[in-house]
Structures are given as structure tokens and as C-alpha cells.
Amino acid sequence: MRKAPFIRIPYTGPLPTPELYPRNANSTPGAIAALSKFLTAPPSPSLQNGVADPQSTVVLSGAGISVASGLADYRGTNGTYRQNKAYRPIYYHEFLASHEARKRYWARSFLGWTNLHKAKPNAAHYAVKDLGEMGIVRSVVTQNVDSFHSIAHPNLPTLELHGYLRALVCVSCHNELPRGVFQDSLAKLNPAWAAFLEEVIRSGALDTENPDERRAKGMKTNPDGDVDLPGAPYTTFRYPACPHCLANPPIAGDGTQTRVEVDGEGAWSATSTAGILKPAVIMFGESIPSKVKDTAEHAIDGSGRLLVLGTSLATYSAWRLAKRALERGMPIGILNLGGVRGEEAFFQKLPIGQTGEAGVRVEFPTDKILPKLVDQLRQAGFAKVADAGMANAADEQHANSKIFKDMLS
Ligand SMILES: [Zn+2]
Secondary structure (H helix, E strand, O other): OOOOOOEOOOOOOOOOOOOOEOHHHHOHHHHHHHHHHHHHOOOOOOOOOOOOEEEEEEEEEOHHHHHHHOOOOOEOOOOOEOOOOOOOOOEHHHHHHOHHHHHHHHHHHHHHHHHHHHOOOOHHHHHHHHHHHOOOEEEEEEOOOOOHHHHHOOOOOEEEOOEEEEEEEEOOOOOEEEHHHHHHHHHHHOHHHHHHHHHHHHHOOOOOOOHHHHHHOOOEEEOOOEEEOOOOOHHHOOOEOOHHHHHOOOEOOOOOEOOOOEOOOOEEOOOOOOOOEEEEEOOEOOEOOHHHHHHHHHHHHOEEEEEEEOOOOOOHHHHHHHHHHHHOOOOEEEEOOOOOOOHHHHOOOOOOOOOOOOEEEEOOOHHHHHHHHHHHHHHOOOOOHHHHOHHHHHHHHHHHHHHHHHHHO
16 A cells, blocks of 8 residues: 555645536535535445445535634635635645744734634534434544534544644654633733734634635635734744743754753744644645554444545645545535535446435535535434434444544544
């Protein structure tokens, strides 16, 4: 098997115009009927042998599912970054190499966190929870770093392919630090910024989900919880060192003793050679750990079909999982506004006259369709698996989550 690094890179190429399957799935009832057929059909005859649960579905989600929570989508329908044309995410190597780049990143992130922290999962995440409880969805792989899936359905195995913003991780010792603790440190180290943040919160610029209103108040937000503040003196921003490395400077890979130095208030000093904290997300240009990659593949391989929710599959790591599903003979369903990278290939072999069992392509917001889909499945007699044997099913779900976590530890 190919062992090339699995690097997260943004895709900037054009996306195709979606063609809908089946053809009558262009209305809400049509889309719901097709998805319902897709999720409940018998396993596909083209499916490879040896799938753990061929009747089940694995969900692959992206930024589109969080739009209804007030978080921005990365892309417009033509695949370009839509909020802010000048926005370019920071790359891992820049973050590691440059103290100045880190100041800028953390200053913007400091302002953006309040909003992200306040945001909550939406009806689409809870519909995925319901589908999990019905035994229809077996696991979720998400590209999102907002933790909404794990908040909405803690008992449904969920793999966060690109990590999560709820914690920081030290690039030297790999210990994690909760984001709330880190945010408090940033506020203490940067009182002028903290005062500015208070002011912005008071102005209401962070309350509105409307990018135009935010812009009118002088703010721009980006999908990673990043806020643009024209003319802000990023160079004055300070961030803390990893507390573990500060207490106990680690030995570097080459056997030399590292230095972790801070100013009088605990801000990381540029004379340090270790103890840099980064968000616990896979940054652009950073490799996805092989355990995460293997677990994601394992999740795909364990189910009989793939449901893609709110993603253009623009990142290679996600697109590759969909391609894997296709190669394994899994029917693919896509619910996404706008084109999806390479989507023609997913539906090339659909039998004529199929009504959703072999593949679905629909274009609606996830929060408008999934709750209604759950209602329809309930009417068709699908109930919480736990209703049949509450204790056992719950135990089993916990056991599943545990297996997932063990694989990542
Ligand atoms: Zn550390």
C-alpha cells in the first residue's frame, strides 16, 4: 500500500456543476425520498466482501454542515474562497518557522474564538445523531474542527480528520492544553487586545451571523475562527509557552537540551528552541498522522455506503476517502450546495431508473433536509435501536466509541 504522507492542502481548482441523481431529487420531497431509499436499501451487489456492517452508512462531513451554526463555509459554489478574497490560511511550516506569523495567527484567533466558542451544533448534526441511534449511520468522519459532531452525538463514533480547535497541542512534547485556558492566558498577556475584544463584543459585531453587518462594523471572519482586523499591530501580540516544556525543557530529537524561555509574565520568548503551542488542528501543509488516516479508512471500510454532507471534497484527504468508497463498490450519496470535486466519477455507473439505492446527488442545505429525512424514516418505522434493547445498544455504542478512541491513542 502507498505510504506517501497525507498532507492537508487547500484545493483552488474549479468545481463541476452538479448533475442531480435521481432526476426528480430537485425538490425537497424528491431529495428526501431519494436519500431515504439510499440509506435503507439492501447492501449494493457491487460492494466488496468482508464489510463489517454492509447495511450501515458512514458519513463524511465538511464546512457546509456547520453553516447553519453561523460558521462560514470556505467556498462559494464556484470553489473560490467566498467571504474574503484576500484570505489565505496559514501554513504549518510558516507557523513553526516564524514567531511573527504566530503572533499574527494568535491575535486573529484570540478575537475569533469568542464567536466560535459561542456557536452550537445545528439541526443537521442532531439529525446525524438520530440516524446513528436508528442504527443507520455507523460512524462519522468530519473535516470540521468545530467539535459540533462530538458535542451533538458523543456516542456515535466520530473521527475528526483535521483535528479540533477545542485544544492546543505542544509541537515539542505533544501535550494538550484546553483552548479556554489558553484563551485566558492570551487575555492576560494582551490586555489592550482583551479590551478591544470586549469593545467588539459590546458593538455586536460578533453577534451577527451576517458577514455584511460584520464588515460594516469593521470585522471580517474566516472559517477557522479567524478575524481580520485591518491595521492591527500584530507585532505586539504575546502568547504563552507550553507549561509542560516550561517546567521541564525537553531533549530535542538530536539529543541536545532545548531552551524554553519566557518574559516576566510567561509569554514565549524568541530565544526559546521548544515549547511552541499550536492549535490541535491539522494545519494546511501539515501531514495527517498515520493513525488518523488509518482510522478514517477503517471507518469507510466498515460500512456499505457513504453519505457526503456539506463538503466539496476539495481537500485531498477527504476526496481520497470518497474515492476509496467508490473503489470498494460503495453507493455514494452527496448532499451539498455547489459542486463537488470529481463528482462525475461517483455516479458514472448508476443503473438507469434507480431511485436512490445506487447513488444520490442532491443540492440543499443539510439542516433543511436531514431533520425531515429523519422524520420520514421514523414514519417508515425506523426507531431508536436502543428502544429494542436499551442497555445493550447503549453499551454497544459506548464500546464502539471506545474502540475508535483506542485506535487513536
Ligand atoms: Zn510542551
